Amino acid sequence: MRAKYVMSEVFLGLWRNISMTVAMIITMTVSLSMLGFGLLLYNQVDVIEEYYQTSLEVVIYLDRDVTEEVTAQIESDLKSNDLVAQVEYESKEDAWKRFQETFEKSPDLVASVDAEVLPAAFRIKMKNIDQAEELIAQFADREGVYQATNQKEILQQVFDILGGGQRLTLIVALVQGVAALMLVANTIQVAAYSRRREVAIMKLVGAPNWFVQAPFVMEAVFAGVIGALFAFGIVAAAKVFVMEGQFKNLFSLMPPVEWNSVLLLLPILVGISAAISAITAWITLRFNIKV
Structure with a gap:
C-alpha cells in the first residue's frame, strides 16, 4: 500500500x-x-x-635515384642491426598499391596523387619502438636515404x-x-x-x-x-x-x-x-x- x-x-x-x-x-x-x-x-x-602500438614501424624512405647497390647495403645493415626485429622492402609499385588500398574509399585523393611521387622504402619493425630514434640517428644521413620517420611520433x-x-x-x-x-x-x-x-x-x-x-x-x-x-x-x-x-x-x-x-x-x-x-x-x- x-x-x-x-x-x-x-x-x-x-x-x-x-x-x-x-x-x-x-x-x-x-x-x-x-x-x-x-x-x-x-x-x-x-x-x-x-x-x-603493435604495428608501429620506422620507415626509411629512399631517394628516387638510389642505386641497387646502395639499397642492398642499407638492407643488409638494417637486418644485422640489433635494434631491428624485421625489415620489409617496399618498392615504388608496392608503395602505390598500399596507398590505393589505404585510401580506397577516397577515390578523389587517389586520383590526385602521381604514382611516381611515392618513393621506395624500408618498413622496419623494432624490437622496442622506444628505441626508434636511435635507429633513425644511425640511418638518417646515410647515402640514398631521403627521410626516416618514426610512426609513433606522428601518431x-x-x-x-x-x-x-x-x-x-x-x-x-x-x-x-x-x-x-x-x-x-x-x-x-x-x-x-x-x-x-x-x-x-x-x-x-x-x-x-x-x-x-x-x-x-x-x-x-x-x-x-x-x-x-x-x-x-x-x-x-x-x-x-x-x-x-x-x-x-x-x-x-x-x-x-x-x-x-x-x-x-x-x-x-x-x-x-x-x-x-x-x-x-x-x-x-x-x-x-x-x-
Missing part, C-alpha cells in the same frame, strides 16, 4: 510540474550524452593506442588531439551536470512547496521523514533515469549513423568502436544519473525544505 501511494505521488508530482520535468530530462540528457561520449572517447583512445600528435577532445567533452559534461543538479534542486523545491499542505498533514499524523521525502526523491530519480536512457540512445545512434554511417570513411583508419563499449555505458549512465538525482533531491529536502 505504501509503495503504491509513493508511486502514485511520483507520477502525480511529475505531471503537476510537467514543464520543469521536461526541462530536467532534457538537461540530464544533454549532460549525460556528453559524459557518455567522453567515457567512450576515453576508452577508445586506449584501444587506438594498443591497436597501433602521438593524433593521440594528443584525441586527448584534448576527451578533456573538452568531460568539461562540457561537468558544466552541464552542474546545471542539471541546480535544475533538479529547483524542481524539488517547487514540487515540495506546491504540496506543502499535504506534507504538513502527513507530518501531523506522524508520517516518518523518509515516507514524506520518498515521492520527491523518486521524481528526481525517475527524471534522471529517463534522461540517461535518452542519452544512451543518442550515443548508440551516433555509432550507427555517424561512426558507421555518414562519416564511416573518416573512421576507417581507426579500430571500430565495439558495441560492448557502448552497451557498458547504459548501466553507468543510469547509475550515475539515479545516484546524483537522489542525493541532490535528498540534500535539497533536508536543508531547504522543512518536512
Whole structure:
C-alpha cells in the first residue's frame, strides 16, 4: 500500500510540474550524452593506442635515384642491426598499391596523387619502438636515404588531439551536470512547496521523514533515469549513423568502436544519473525544505 501511494505521488508530482520535468530530462540528457561520449572517447583512445602500438614501424624512405647497390647495403645493415626485429622492402609499385588500398574509399585523393611521387622504402619493425630514434640517428644521413620517420611520433600528435577532445567533452559534461543538479534542486523545491499542505498533514499524523521525502526523491530519480536512457540512445545512434554511417570513411583508419563499449555505458549512465538525482533531491529536502 505504501509503495503504491509513493508511486502514485511520483507520477502525480511529475505531471503537476510537467514543464520543469521536461526541462530536467532534457538537461540530464544533454549532460549525460556528453559524459557518455567522453567515457567512450576515453576508452577508445586506449584501444587506438594498443591497436597501433603493435604495428608501429620506422620507415626509411629512399631517394628516387638510389642505386641497387646502395639499397642492398642499407638492407643488409638494417637486418644485422640489433635494434631491428624485421625489415620489409617496399618498392615504388608496392608503395602505390598500399596507398590505393589505404585510401580506397577516397577515390578523389587517389586520383590526385602521381604514382611516381611515392618513393621506395624500408618498413622496419623494432624490437622496442622506444628505441626508434636511435635507429633513425644511425640511418638518417646515410647515402640514398631521403627521410626516416618514426610512426609513433606522428601518431602521438593524433593521440594528443584525441586527448584534448576527451578533456573538452568531460568539461562540457561537468558544466552541464552542474546545471542539471541546480535544475533538479529547483524542481524539488517547487514540487515540495506546491504540496506543502499535504506534507504538513502527513507530518501531523506522524508520517516518518523518509515516507514524506520518498515521492520527491523518486521524481528526481525517475527524471534522471529517463534522461540517461535518452542519452544512451543518442550515443548508440551516433555509432550507427555517424561512426558507421555518414562519416564511416573518416573512421576507417581507426579500430571500430565495439558495441560492448557502448552497451557498458547504459548501466553507468543510469547509475550515475539515479545516484546524483537522489542525493541532490535528498540534500535539497533536508536543508531547504522543512518536512
